[in-house]
Amino acid sequence: MDVLVYLIPISLILGGLGLGAFFWALRSRQFDDPEGDSRRILTGDYDETPKP
Amino acid sequence: MSAAEYPGGFACPGCAAAPAALATPSDATPDAAIRLSLPGIHCAGCISTVERGLSALPGVRSARVNLTLKRVAIEAAPGFTAAEAIAALDRLGHEAHELDGDMLAASEGDPAGRELLMRLAVAGFAQMNVMLLSVAVWSGAEDATRDLFHWISAAIAVPAVGFAGRPFYASALAALRGRRLNMDVPISLAILLAVGVSIWETALSGQHAYFDAALSLTFFLLGGRYLDHRSRSAARSAAQELAALEVPRAVRLRDGAEEVVRTADLAPGDLVRVRPGGRVPVDGAVAEGTSEIDRSAMTGETLPAFAGPGDAVLAGEINLTGPLTVRVAAAGQDTALARIAALVAVAESGRANYSALADRAARAYAPVVHLLALAAFLGWFWATGEARLALNIAVAVLIITCPCALGLAVPAVTSTASGRLYRRGFLIKSATALERLAAVDTVVYDKTGTLTLGAPEPLGLDAADPDDLPVALALARASAHPLAAALARALEARGVAPAPVEAPREVPGYGVEAMLQGHTVRLGRAGWVGAEAGSETATWLARPGRAPVGFAFADRLRPGAEAVVAGFAGRGLRQILLSGDVAAPVAALAGRIGLTEFRAGMTPEEKAVFVTRLAAEGHRVLMIGDGLNDTAALAAAHVSVSPASAVDAARVASDIVLLGEGFAALPGMLDTARSAVRRIRENFAISAAYNLIAVPVALFGLATPLMAALAMSASSISVTLNAMRVR
Numbered sequence: 061m062d063v064l065v066y067l068i069p070i071s072l073i074l075g076g077l078g079l080g081a082f083f084w085a086l087r088s089r090q091f092d093d094p095e096g097d098s099r100r101i102l103t104g105d106y107d108e109t110p111k112p
Numbered sequence: 113m114s115a116a117e118y119p120g121g122f123a124c125p126g127c128a129a130a131p132a133a134l135a136t137p138s139d140a141t142p143d144a145a146i147r148l149s150l151p152g153i154h155c156a157g158c159i160s161t162v163e164r165g166l167s168a169l170p171g172v173r174s175a176r177v178n179l180t181l182k183r184v185a186i187e188a189a190p191g192f193t194a195a196e197a198i199a200a201l202d203r204l205g206h207e208a209h210e211l212d213g214d215m216l217a218a219s220e221g222d223p224a225g226r227e228l229l230m231r232l233a234v235a236g237f238a239q240m241n242v243m244l245l246s247v248a249v250w251s252g253a254e255d256a257t258r259d260l261f262h263w264i265s266a267a268i269a270v271p272a273v274g275f276a277g278r279p280f281y282a283s284a285l286a287a288l289r290g291r292r293l294n295m296d297v298p299i300s301l302a303i304l305l306a307v308g309v310s311i312w313e314t315a316l317s318g319q320h321a322y323f324d325a326a327l328s329l330t331f332f333l334l335g336g337r338y339l340d341h342r343s344r345s346a347a348r349s350a351a352q353e354l355a356a357l358e359v360p361r362a363v364r365l366r367d368g369a370e371e372v373v374r375t376a377d378l379a380p381g382d383l384v385r386v387r388p389g390g391r392v393p394v395d396g397a398v399a400e401g402t403s404e405i406d407r408s409a410m411t412g413e414t415l416p417a418f419a420g421p422g423d424a425v426l427a428g429e430i431n432l433t434g435p436l437t438v439r440v441a442a443a444g445q446d447t448a449l450a451r452i453a454a455l456v457a458v459a460e461s462g463r464a465n466y467s468a469l470a471d472r473a474a475r476a477y478a479p480v481v482h483l484l485a486l487a488a489f490l491g492w493f494w495a496t497g498e499a500r501l502a503l504n505i506a507v508a509v510l511i512i513t514c515p516c517a518l519g520l521a522v523p524a525v526t527s528t529a530s531g532r533l534y535r536r537g538f539l540i541k542s543a544t545a546l547e548r549l550a551a552v553d554t555v556v557y558d559k560t561g562t563l564t565l566g567a568p569e570p571l572g573l574d575a576a577d578p579d580d581l582p583v584a585l586a587l588a589r590a591s592a593h594p595l596a597a598a599l600a601r602a603l604e605a606r607g608v609a610p611a612p613v614e615a616p617r618e619v620p621g622y623g624v625e626a627m628l629q630g631h632t633v634r635l636g637r638a639g640w641v642g643a644e645a646g647s648e649t650a651t652w653l654a655r656p657g658r659a660p661v662g663f664a665f666a667d668r669l670r671p672g673a674e675a676v677v678a679g680f681a682g683r684g685l686r687q688i689l690l691s692g693d694v695a696a697p698v699a700a701l702a703g704r705i706g707l708t709e710f711r712a713g714m715t716p717e718e719k720a721v722f723v724t725r726l727a728a729e730g731h732r733v734l735m736i737g738d739g740l741n742d743t744a745a746l747a748a749a750h751v752s753v754s755p756a757s758a759v760d761a762a763r764v765a766s767d768i769v770l771l772g773e774g775f776a777a778l779p780g781m782l783d784t785a786r787s788a789v790r791r792i793r794e795n796f797a798i799s800a801a802y803n804l805i806a807v808p809v810a811l812f813g814l815a816t817p818l819m820a821a822l823a824m825s826a827s828s829i830s831v832t833l834n835a836m837r838v839r
Contacts, residue, residue: 064257068264072241079237086226086233096179099156 146186146194147211148201153182158206165204166197183211225341231276232334238272239327243821246324250818255317262314265323269307276330277303279337295474295519298481302510303329309507312500320504325511325820332828333519340523343530344543362393365437382440386431388592388620395442398423402621403434404593404637408560408739413693415649416595418621418637428740428759433593434620468544469789470522473796477518485510488811501813508815512806517827521795524835529788532838537771538781545767547792548751549785551732555680556723556745558737559691559698562755563705564667568598568649571664573606580661582611584653587624587635590616595651596624596635599663623651631656638662648696666700672776677705679779686731690714690722692741720744736778738762753778788838795831802827 085091153162159177162184166175171189178185186197194210201208245261253261277300284296303326310321364373365383375393378384383399386392392405404416407429416432419425425438489506493499530540540546560566573581585608588600613633616626623636634641634654641654643662650662680687689710691698698712714722723745726733735742735749738758743765746752752766755775763769768781806823809815 064260071244072268075237075241079233082233083230086230091226091229093178093180096159096177099159099179102156103160 146188146192146197148184148186148194148197148208149211150177150182150184150201150206150208152207153177153179161204162201162206165200169196169200172197184208222345225338225345228279228334228338228341231278232331232338234272235276235327235331235334238268238276239324239331241268242324242327246817246821249321258319259314259317262310262321262323265321266307266311266314269323269327270311273303273307273326273330276334280330280333293475293478294471295478298474298478298510298513299329299333299519301482302326305507306511309503313504316500318500318504320817322507322511322817322820325817325824328821328824329511332824336520336523339527340543343523343527344540363387378440380440380442384438384440386436386438388431388433388435390431392425392427392429392431392436392438394438394440395426396424396438396440398425398436399439400437401434402619403436404432404621406430406432406594408566413560415694416593420621433591433618468522469547469792470518473518481510481513484513484807484811492813505810505813505815508813508820509807509810511820512810512815512823513803517799517802517831518796520828520831521799521835522792524832525788525791525795525838528835529784529838533781533784536777536780538777539769539771540767541769542767545751546785546788548732548767549734549782550789552685552734552751552782554686554688554726554731554733556688556690556726556733556735556737556749557707558719558735558739558742558745559689559693559701560667561738561757562736562742563670563673563689563701565670567668568595568665569668570599570602571666573602573663576663577661580653580655581606581608583613583628583633583655584635584663586610586613586628587616587626587633587653590626591618591624591635593623595649595665598665599651628655666697669701669705670775674705675776676778677707680782681706683779683782685734690719690745692716692719692739714741716741716744720748723748735766737766784839791835791838795834798830798834799827 090097150158150162153159159179162177163175166172166184166186169188169192171192173187173189175184175186177183186192188197198208198210242265245265249258249261280296280300280303283294284300287294287297306322306326306329310323310326313319313321361372362375362378363370363385364378365385370385378394384394384396388403398419398421400421402418402420405419405425406416407413407426419431419436424441425436485506488509489502492502492505496502526540526543526546529546530538533540557563581603585600585603588596588603589610591597611628613626613628616624618624619636619640622640623634625632625634625636627633633656635651638644638650638652638660641652641660643652643654643660649665649667651665652660652662654660677687687707687709689698689702689707691710691712692714693712695712698710702708702710711722719742723733723735727748727750732750735746735752736754737743737746737752738754739762740759742754743759743762746754746762746765751768753768753770754762754766755770756763758766758769770778802823806815806819809819
């Protein structure tokens with residue numbers, strides 16, 4: 061049962077990472093336009109670089 | 113979404129300020145931030161076209177489309193106006209309307225929804241972890257391992273419950289302070305007691321801990337809260353958008369020069385120019401110019417009224433023919449709108465007595481639950497003398513009876529139903545509107561703008577002298593007046609060729625005159641051409657040596673109006689037409705669409721009193737109206753509907769706003785509401801059935817944390833599935 065000493069913290073940290081990622085996504089407004097984002101991957105426009 | 117656009121506020125101080133700059137109004141910042149509504153946008157191609165087209169304009173820094181909200185946010189150099197962007201989009205084939213940035217700033221990003229989602233995520237994370245640890249305990253972990261798992265669960269559950277459950281505690285505290293009981297009181301009590309007792313049990317190395325139950329309770333109930341919030345915020349933001357579509361601006365005259373200002377900046381005594389076709393922005397008196405005024409939004413009258421120097425005009429009326437200069441008597445919040453708002457406040461106080469189905473259920477349910485738990489504690493304490501065992505059983509009762517399914521029963525149904533209705537063009541603004549709608553037995557209509565479009569249609573052209581028609585057409589074409597335009601359209605459709613008139617001239621407020629073979633011919637108001645004015649809406653044609661001829665008009669029916677009346681009649685509802693218009697056109701319209709009960713010449717106060725009296729007789733009234741004169745009646749009714757074309761105040765006062773061509777679907781909306789209420793009642797029955805089985809088990813001390821978890825999940829899932837059946 062000694063393995064629990066490692067396994068439990070690891071599982072909690074992994075879960076916490078997921079939670080943190082969700083918070084980051086929420087804060088950076090990635091849920092503001094779910095409909096548009098699902099369509100944008102179909103366009104040919106290069107959307108990654110800042111506009112000049 | 114690119115990281116460059118929304119850097120989340122941690123890249124640099126300037127980035128953190130960017131969202132704030134987006135939200136400020138266009139004329140207060142050096143950088144113009146413009147919001148446009150794009151009702152027609154629907155695909156990936158549209159996004160590219162709009163963004164590329166706008167970015168190509170000189171002065172535009174960035175343009176970002178939000179497809180969910182059907183809006184585009186433009187950041188541009190100072191001096192760039194919304195009109196340029198709208199013109200550019202029009203060339204690209206997209207319809208666009210300017211939105212008032214101030215109006216939208218508050219709703220942008222939906223902070224309340226994000227906060228709920230965050231709490232939901234925390235509760236979900238904690239629940240999953242604790243559930244995993246609990247599975248180990250349920251499958252037989254013992255002694256030190258069990259205690260370790262319980263302690264870890266406690267370490268996760270305590271902060272999670274503290275953070276995620278805050279909305280429940282706040283609402284329960286507010287209810288208790290007001291000496292009421294709502295659904296949140298048993299919820300908060302169950303969550304807090306479950307955690308507290310579990311910690312105590314863990315400290316004594318007990319067998320049963322309810323951390324997972326407390327967390328799943330929080331998670332499911334927050335899910336219900338979030339569903340409820342989301343369905344209403346979609347409707348709210350769309351309703352807000354409608355309000356933001358009317359950017360309140362006025363043309364002020366100062367030392368002979370014209371300047372465009374916000375209506376709020378006007379002061380009494382200012383002079384305001386109102387162009388033909390424009391809405392009067394303020395209450396005041398005409399200082400210069402003559403015209404005709406369309407008062408239908410204020411009074412329901414379809415017959416345009418004459419306005420000359422000294423005549424009073426009210427905000428919301430439409431100037432038809434000539435330019436007017438108006439001296440401001442009251443602007444912004446001090447206009448006649450404020451008087452109507454006072455009426456609305458009085459009328460709404462009656463409706464505030466309505467208590468939602470969920471609250472009524474909670475009122476009956478909460479005391480029973482608390483008494484049961486208390487009885488379980490006292491009974492077991494008396495029988496065994498063990499406080500710890502008695503408390504454990506009392507907590508099990510509290511958790512099993514906790515209205516987890518009850519908390520989901522209403523929001524799951526209303527969010528499914530409002531989603532369905534939203535797709536058909538109904539915005540449900542109020543949480544209890546569906547329940548109230550289902551109880552309706554009487555429908556009250558307004559006439560102008562609701563059953564009719566407020567657009568006139570000439571009558572009896574077949575009976576008119578064929579010689580008159582070409583002259584009438586030639587004169588009517590020279591004016592933009594709605595009656596003249598309707599007459600011209602109808603005559604052109606009949607293939608009439610215009611007579612060769614010379615020098616047509618519009619006399620604002622009176623009509624059009626021109627020369628025909630050396631004689632003056634006139635088309636216009638009865639008094640101006642020398643005829644006796646009748647009760648019907650009409651325009652008159654005067655030719656030399658003949659008696660004036662009248663062309664009567666009827667208001668065009670809203671498409672689907674007949675179907676709506678027939679649909680409600682088929683469902684056995686009593687229907688009444690109330691109008692501020694004179695008797696003849698009201699009677700004619702009622703006959704045309706098959707309504708037998710009608711009242712004409714009603715003032716706004718009389719309409720509200722009429723609706724209130726119906727309510728006092730025990731009727732549940734559905735009021736459908738669009739004008740300022742209907743606002744008080746809309747607020748007084750049990751439930752109210754207004755079309756999107758209604759004036760702002762009417763939309764604010766009503767529970768449901770109709771978008772687009774949803775009018776004909778009104779009877780169908782009633783069916784959906786009734787089916788939704790049926791599902792809510794079924795959901796109450798389902799959760800009651802779970803309780804009937806589980807409560808005796810808990811009372812006899814046989815409930816385990818595993819059973820509590822199973823009962824809770826099963827009832828929540830069956831309630832949610834049942835909610836999906838709403839048609």
